Amino acid sequence: MPLTHALVFNGKGFVLTKQKxxxxxxxxxxxxxxxxxxxxxxxxxxxxxxxxxxxxPIKELLEYELRRNKINATVVLGEYDNICQxxxxxxxxxxxxxxxxxxxxxxxFPSWALTMDDSTLQQVEEKVxxxxxLVLHNLRNVPVVLFNAYTSILFNATEVSENxxxxxxxxxxxxxxxxxxxxxxxxxxxxxxxxxxVERSVDWRMWHTSKxxxxxxxxxxxxxxxxxxxxxxxxxxxxxxFDCDNTLWKGxxxxxxxxxxxxxKNSKNGRPFSEVQALALALYRKGVILGLCSKNEEEDxxxxxxxxxxxxxxxxxxxxxxxxxxxxxENLQQIAKELNLGLDSFVFIDDxxxxxSLVEQMLPQIEVLRxxxxxxxxxxxxxxxxxxxxxxxxxxxxxxxxxxxxxxxVREQEEAKFASLEEYLKSLKLALTVFCDSPKTVARVAQLTxxxxxxxxxxxRYSEVDINSFVTSQNWLVYAFSMADHFGDFxxxxxxxxxxxxxxxxxxxxxxxxxxxxxxRNAEIKFFDFIIGQLQQYSVKIIKGSYIxxxxxxxxxxxxxxxxxxVVEDTAEGKTYQLGTADYRCSSIEYIQLNLDNxxxxxxA
Amino acid sequence: MEERLRKLFSSVFQIPAxxxxxxxxxxxxxxxxxxxxxxxxxxxxxEFNIQFSEDEFPMLDSFSSVLSLIRSKxxxx
Numbered sequence: 001m002p003l004t005h006a007l008v009f010n011g012k013g014f015v016l017t018k019q020k021x022x023x024x025x026x027x028x029x030x031x032x033x034x035x036x037x038x039x040x041x042x043x044x045x046x047x048x049x050x051x052x053x054x055x056x057p058i059k060e061l062l063e064y065e066l067r068r069n070k071i072n073a074t075v076v077l078g079e080y081d082n083i084c085q086x087x088x089x090x091x092x093x094x095x096x097x098x099x100x101x102x103x104x105x106x107x108x109f110p111s112w113a114l115t116m117d118d119s120t121l122q123q124v125e126e127k128v129x130x131x132x133x134l135v136l137h138n139l140r141n142v143p144v145v146l147f148n149a150y151t152s153i154l155f156n157a158t159e160v161s162e163n164x165x166x167x168x169x170x171x172x173x174x175x176x177x178x179x180x181x182x183x184x185x186x187x188x189x190x191x192x193x194x195x196x197x198v199e200r201s202v203d204w205r206m207w208h209t210s211k212x213x214x215x216x217x218x219x220x221x222x223x224x225x226x227x228x229x230x231x232x233x234x235x236x237x238x239x240x241x242f243d244c245d246n247t248l249w250k251g252x253x254x255x256x257x258x259x260x261x262x263x264x265k266n267s268k269n270g271r272p273f274s275e276v277q278a279l280a281l282a283l284y285r286k287g288v289i290l291g292l293c294s295k296n297e298e299e300d301x302x303x304x305x306x307x308x309x310x311x312x313x314x315x316x317x318x319x320x321x322x323x324x325x326x327x328x329x330e331n332l333q334q335i336a337k338e339l340n341l342g343l344d345s346f347v348f349i350d351d352x353x354x355x356x357s358l359v360e361q362m363l364p365q366i367e368v369l370r371x372x373x374x375x376x377x378x379x380x381x382x383x384x385x386x387x388x389x390x391x392x393x394x395x396x397x398x399x400x401x402x403x404x405x406x407x408x409x410v411r412e413q414e415e416a417k418f419a420s421l422e423e424y425l426k427s428l429k430l431a432l433t434v435f436c437d438s439p440k441t442v443a444r445v446a447q448l449t450x451x452x453x454x455x456x457x458x459x460x461r462y463s464e465v466d467i468n469s470f471v472t473s474q475n476w477l478v479y480a481f482s483m484a485d486h487f488g489d490f491x492x493x494x495x496x497x498x499x500x501x502x503x504x505x506x507x508x509x510x511x512x513x514x515x516x517x518x519x520x521r522n523a524e525i526k527f528f529d530f531i532i533g534q535l536q537q538y539s540v541k542i543i544k545g546s547y548i549x550x551x552x553x554x555x556x557x558x559x560x561x562x563x564x565x566x567v568v569e570d571t572a573e574g575k576t577y578q579l580g581t582a583d584y585r586c587s588s589i590e591y592i593q594l595n596l597d598n599x600x601x602x603x604x605a
Numbered sequence: 606m607e608e609r610l611r612k613l614f615s616s617v618f619q620i621p622a623x624x625x626x627x628x629x630x631x632x633x634x635x636x637x638x639x640x641x642x643x644x645x646x647x648x649x650x651x652e653f654n655i656q657f658s659e660d661e662f663p664m665l666d667s668f669s670s671v672l673s674l675i676r677s678k679x680x681x682x
Contacts, residue, residue: 027648031616056640057647077640209659210643216651 021065021220026057029064036067037074045073045230048090050083050135051099054212057219058097065223066230070344073230080211084131087138095144095230098135102150102169103213110155113165125168129175136181145181146226148189149173154213157198185229185392192221228390237367237388238341240283241332243350244294244301244323247371248313249273252516253300254454254552264310275379277312279386284317288389289339291320293331293348295355295519297454297554298323325555327520328355329362347388354485354520358424426591428485430521434530435480435492435597437471444492445480448513453552455524456513457545457559462497475500477507477534481527483518493518494527500540507535509545512559526592528563532584540581548574606653606679610672613652617645630667645671653679 066073078086201218251261262270322331351371470476477498497511565577
């Protein structure tokens with residue numbers, strides 16, 4: 001779920017976040033808009049609205065939406081049905097917005113139009129065209145003029161054939177679109193009406209009493225539709241950073257391998273990803289800079305980029321890549337430095353709520369997108385956000401830009417790390433539930449030993465029969481944990497298998513692994529602390545561990561060193577470690593709560 | 606309800622939250638023009654999830670009359 005509250009913690013303090021218009025009550029928008037107006041300073045953007053209908057709500061809605069996009073805007077409504085008159089006196093406007101609705105071209109026009117003969121209709125059309133020319137001529141020095149296309153859809157949605165109203169609307173629009181004013185942009189409000197529905201776009205009661213035709217819902221959709229035009233003046237997004245697993249392709253490359261990930265347009269699971277890659281390629285061709293930020297082994301991701309036959313995006317399309325196990329917020333900051341672009345021009349997309357929220361909270365300037373849970377919604381969701389990058393025009397220079405950024409990107413920049421990751425982890429309310437020798441965990445524990453490649457110190461594979469025998473054995477301890485945070489439950493995601501010597505004085509950590517779904521939260525340390533604490537209670541004196549390298553588990557190479565263990569042997573086959581139980585230094589992580597499963601409690605022999 | 610309404614009036618008419626409600630009426634309060642009246646109606650309908658009929662529009666002419674009307678409409682629901 002996207003955050004809906006107005007205040008979020010960004011690592012340093014609480015800031016006002018981007019609360020969506022559609023989620024707010026009108027009175028709330030009025031109040032928030034006033035607050036934002038008091039906070040913003042600097043250059044004022046003056047938007048003047050000319051209309052032949054009452055459009056009162058657009059003032060506050062547009063102001064709010066612009067102000068929350070950090071544009072210090074003031075929206076000024078013109079007088080009712082005074083488009084031509086007002087157009088003479090708008091020299092201070094930066095943007096003029098025109099609602100010139102056929103509904104009120106003359107009294108009850110949509111109905112009377114159907115009774116008019118061709119020559120009368122022709123006269124109406126001529127009159128409007130003349131006025132339109134006059135108005136746009138008067139506004140020729142205003143930087144941007146947004147002119148809503150005429151529409152008959154409110155009246156004719158159920159009409160089978162084209163009628164007189166349709167025809168005049170079509171003629172007016174043809175003329176409007178043929179005009180050669182550089183500042184003119186025609187807005188197709190049918191798209192806004194389609195989003196809201198005809199029925200809910202209009203309020204006939206308000207039209208009848210106050211000449212206010214459109215509903216708040218319509219204005220909300222309208223404001224969101226035109227906002228890219230305002231952002232395009234220096235505020236359009238320029239960079240799109242992808243996570244990899246389950247964002248660019250279906251599956252986890254580190255677990256599923258090159259043949260296991262899906263991205264074929266001919267497969268059910270792969271198709272949404274293939275489609276999103278095609279859309280991203282279209283953005284790339286318009287000059288949007290693409291990048292990768294993924295927790296993975298770099299060579300795994302490179303292999304997909306180079307070798308996967310169904311990849312649409314290849315290495316050449318990504319100007320920047322940050323494939324490592326560091327915090328994504330940190331990686332994104334480095335990317336911004338490399339590209340020499342502000343974080344506010346970044347969009348980041350990830351399938352993990354954890355990663356998305358982390359970036360959103362630590363770097364609130366970045367627009368964060370989340371891969372929808374229902375994958376068939378992914379392409380449409382992506383399409384709907386492509387307007388973030390809209391710039392109105394694109395030149396060959398844009399396409400060259402990506403190349404330039406690629407050259408500018410200098411790798412391995414050392415950046416000061418920021419200290420607020422812990423603050424973020426605190427906010428997640430992480431909780432582990434620990435199981436020991438629990439029969440109900442056997443199947444999942446066996447599965448995890450078989451599937452887990454990355455955070456796995458020894459990569460020993462065990463069957464359910466094996467694990468079951470450990471559970472019942474006096475010499476083995478089978479620890480597992482499930483994890484939850486305030487977003488939800490991750491299920492059983494960590495395992496430790498401990499082998500005790502016959503006297504119980506020594507313990508060997510045979511297996512220690514974590515599912516990649518829960519990495520980056522320090523759960524492994526909390527879990528490890530707990531296990532050592534238990535072994536201390538059981539009077540174990542010496543703990544042994546080992547690291548057996550594979551081509552997937554480089555990230556845990558120094559796990560035991562970091563826990564303070566001493567290296568006993570270091571060979572090509574791996575490293576072995578040892579530590580006196582009494583010498584272990586507990587990390588005392590307080591922000592992860594640890595509970596025992598209610599069936600917990602069997603002591604070793 | 607009275608508190609929510611007080612807050613809403615403060616937002617709509619851009620007045621401090623500690624105003625005296627009895628001073629806010631259409632006739633005596635210059636801020637309350639016909640466009641503000643529209644804004645007030647739209648805000649009330651969203652806030653209290655009610656709908657006014659056009660005959661009720663003119664009855665919404667002071668804090669106290671608004672309060673009694675939304676009270677009776679909320680009870681109807």
